Amino acid sequence: MMPFNELVLASHNAGKLKELQAMLGTAVRVRSVGEFSDVEPEETGLSFIENAILKARNAARVSGLPALADDSGLAVDHLGGAPGIYSARYAGGQGDAANNAKLLEVLKNVPDAQRGAQFVCALALVRHAEDPLPIICEGLWQGRILHAPRGEQGFGYDPLFWVPERDCSSAELAPADKNQLSHRARAMALLKARLGIA
C-alpha cells in the first residue's frame, strides 16, 4: 500500500511529468509542483541523488505534501560522463534544441564505437520537507548517440539516443514503450517495489 494518497511531483519539465504520471497510474493522486510555485530550486548538488533530494524537499515545503523528484541526464562515454548532472544546462539553459545541437557538434567525427551513452535517473521521495530518510531509486538506460536527430516523441535528448534493443531512437518509441524501457521506468519500478504498489 502507498503510505499516502496524494503526492506532488517536483518537476517543472512537462515531458517528465507526463511520463511519471503515466507510470504512477492511479495508485496515488498526483499534483504538480507548478500548482504551488513557479520558482525552480537551484540544482547545486554534485550528484543526481543530491539534486533529486533537493528538488523533492523544495516541493514538499511549498506544497505541504509528500514529494517525488526526478533528477536525470545523459552521460556520454566519450565525454567522461558529461553532460551528466548538467544535461539541462549543457548549452547554457537555452533548451533542448540547443543542447542537442551542442552535443552533435562536440561529437562530430566521433565514430559509432565511441558514441556509447547512458541515460541516468535518480528518483527521490520525501514524506515531508525535512524527512531524514528519503527513499532513493536509480535507473540506467544504455544506448548510443546518433549523428542526427530522429523521431518526434519524448523530450530532451530523446531524438539523439539510439535504443539498441529496439533499433530506433528514443524519440521514435511509442510513449508506452519508452515508459517500459527507460532509465525513469527502471527507477520507478524499484520505487514501486519499495512502496509495495503494482
Ligand SMILES: O=c1nc[nH]c2c1ncn2[C@H]1C[C@H](O)[C@@H](COP(=O)(O)OP(=O)(O)OP(=O)(O)O)O1
Ligand atoms: O527520458 C529522457 N529523454 C530525453 N532527455 C532526458 C530524459 N531524461 C532526462 N533527460 C534530459 C533532459 C534534461 O536536459 C536533463 C534533465 O535535467 P533535470 O534537471 O533532471 O530536469 P529538468 O530541469 O528538465 O526539470 P526538473 O529539474 O524541474 O525536473 O536530462
Ligand SMILES: [Mg+2]
Ligand atoms: Mg532541472
